[in-house]
Amino acid sequence: MALLPVLLVLTTANLSAEEGQRIAVLDLGKVLINSLAMQDIDRQLKTADQKLKTDVQAQEQTFREEQQKLNEQRAILAPEVFRQKVDDLNRKGASYRNDYQKKVQQLARSRSVAIRKIEKTMEPIVSDIANAVGATMIVEKSNIIFGVKSLNISDEVIKRLNTQLKSLKLEIVPLSQAN
Numbered sequence: 001m002a003l004l005p006v007l008l009v010l011t012t013a014n015l016s017a018e019e020g021q022r023i024a025v026l027d028l029g030k031v032l033i034n035s036l037a038m039q040d041i042d043r044q045l046k047t048a049d050q051k052l053k054t055d056v057q058a059q060e061q062t063f064r065e066e067q068q069k070l071n072e073q074r075a076i077l078a079p080e081v082f083r084q085k086v087d088d089l090n091r092k093g094a095s096y097r098n099d100y101q102k103k104v105q106q107l108a109r110s111r112s113v114a115i116r117k118i119e120k121t122m123e124p125i126v127s128d129i130a131n132a133v134g135a136t137m138i139v140e141k142s143n144i145i146f147g148v149k150s151l152n153i154s155d156e157v158i159k160r161l162n163t164q165l166k167s168l169k170l171e172i173v174p175l176s177q178a179n
Contacts (some may be wrong), residue, residue: 024135025125025144027154032115034158037168041114045107052103059096063089067171102175109173117168118161125160129153 032038070085077085130138133151141152 015029022133022135023137023138023139023147023151024130024133025154026138026157027141028040028151029142030154030159031122031157032118034162035118035165036162037118037165038115040167041118041170045111046105048170048172052107053098056096056100058085063093063096066092083122106173106175110170113173114170115170118165122157122161125157125164126153129156129160146150 066089070082070089073085074082079179126138133153135151135153138153141154
């Protein structure tokens with residue numbers, strides 16, 4: 001409850017300084033969700049993720065078969081040889097898990113790079129729209145606690161962005177950069 005009096009005091013104190021301000025609102029989440037380029041990126045990521053899961057399932061199957069084969073050899077192998085083979089197999093399993101985690105990070109980083117490209121394309125669009133409506137400031141919708149959101153430019157940004165950037169090729173970030 002202490003937040004409301006502080007907001008009222010701040011609003012009243014800054015009212016005279018802000019009278020000439022015209023604030024536009026941008027819902028970045030909505031813009032990205034409705035962006036054709038982002039939808040294209042998400043489709044590509046889904047395909048890459050499905051391929052990754054298929055590859056992991058194949059590795060898991062191979063790993064289980066190797067485990068089974070090793071368990072069948074337990075009775076005929078010397079204990080130290082068996083232990084070494086178990087350790088080797090465990091290292092191989094850990095390596096598989098580590099590779100999978102790196103590839104998941106790689107896809108996440110690749111998505112972030114794509115979002116930055118979309119935002120870069122969006123910057124001049126937002127600027128043009130803000131100038132057209134006479135906005136002196138643009139605030140992201142999620143940052144507004146209280147206020148009138150009447151000058152929302154999100155739909156116009158989506159329309160222009162979709163005209164300018166219909167698709168975007170997903171560039172997979174090299175593993176060394178994804179860490």
